[in-house]
Amino acid sequence: MLAWDGPYSPYIHAADDRPRQIAWGIPQRRLAHYLLATSLLGSEHLRVEGKDHLIPLGSSYLIPPGALADVGSIAGNTPVWIHFDVRFDERRKDHPHAGAYESDLGERTALLQPTPKAVWGVDLPIVIPPALTQLFRDGVPRLVRRWKDGSPIAVLDATAQLASLLTTLVSHVWEASSTSPTLSLEARIARAEATALRSLDTGFDVEEFAAAAGYSRTRFSALYQQVRGTSPGAFLRSERLRLAETLLSRPELPIAKVGELVGYRDPTVFGRFFRSHHQMSPGDWRRRNAAATR
Template sequence: MEDDSGGHPDREGIKTFAFPVGSSRAGVGMQISPMAPEYPWHTGAPLDRVHRIDFHVVMLFTGGPVTHMIDFAEYQASAGDLLWVRPGQVHRFSRRSGYRGTVLTMQPGFLPRATVEATGLYRYDLPPLLRPGPAQLAGLTGSLEQLEREYTDTETLPLSLHAAVLRHSLSAFLLRLAHLAASSAEAGRRQADTTFTRFRDAVERGFPTNHSVSAYADALGYSRRTLVRAVRAATGETPKGFIDKRVILEAKRLLAHTDLPIGRVGVAVGFPDPANFSKFFHLHTGVTPVAFRAELR
């Protein structure tokens, strides 16, 4: 990925780097090379600064761990892992990690539309960090090695046939990669579903006294980050937002269907101090508990 094309800043002040066609063998729309200090595959790119690319980057690691930022989320990759950065995404290299393995870059438009759709090249919902099993890794590694042999062989075929063979070899690798990405996403969704279900049930039992996201995470054995991802995937909101909505729902039910004093309603949903309960209720509904009850009667 030798970047001799420079970069231009976008409206966010982040430089965007184009695919460096001039440094590609025979000018084809892809490159493949080792990731190692002696190979300047990232020349010109601001390694430790956030930057944007308008092409695909796939890194297959043979060492690690490496911490790499993609779209402002940190991913730690080790030997046998892959990172897939898609066009338009921002990323940043780690200052302290040595990148070892193979890097593949692809220019948008190098592959036909049918292949682009079949391989999910622009599925931004798929995870960028992929961890293949032994058999999957062997298949991906073998496919990538074959692609590298075809890429470096510019002597035995005319340029038009060379490019065609590269497209076929690249498609074979990407089909394997896309299958891994889709499988990983589905496994992640199943895990998120399980995590969210446990969290939802715990909140249902505990919301009258427990409004702490950290307390739920600790009780369930999850990190706070895992809980945030699972709840956001299932509901589109944060764990704190989910808890607060359940508390408000119960408060509304008690205000509407019982004659409990406002202070007692607050205690029932975890607010011993009536003033704190009123502030919380007003913040989330725009009205006070008293006004809410009055509207219904």
């Protein structure tokens, strides 16, 4: 377990430590998972949500899920990196990684990981604090080598090493900020929203939304209205509609399949839901938008 409250444990789904032969950059990429990297032989430059960060040689950084980031490195550098989740989703292994300019999560919204605030009750820094630089400088390459071994025990060991590094980072942030290790109302809501976004295809409802935040439905509805200015049901409808619009832009997906992916097994119910917001059927909306992009 990686958190005292919730089913969180690291799952590494990609990692590497090969040197970069040429300067490189990946602009405008939004990941649904966490990215932890250590710059071994040179510096790197990041822009995360519009803020610049210089990563000196030997330093490490952590980009949280959902953040829009530009990542670049000089020729000859060896950025040792790990892509990982903190809440396992078996669909992850079947989904391609985001490439450059993929700034919209689109279908990857279902795989969006909870934020540090939702998991640990604190925001974590992009750049690993100086007091932990050496720990991460030694630990990240070691655990990546172990993970690349590929044997079940090696992967298990690498996962445990990653959990240890993250625990140390969270503890450091808590101590530095004097933040109590309890989830605030905002953190509970953020965690529940992350769960909802991953579960739109399951028929996830307000009852489950409330349970994910640790409240009864009545209490959660009142608190959610107070914090977000809207109802939990309105949030779920809005996110399902937004995802449906994204999926409808893919002509190879049958409309019935789009409905299933946003939680509506009955095409008639999905059509009624969509029409109530757009005053047209999903098919008419798809045709109109296809014509507009020609």
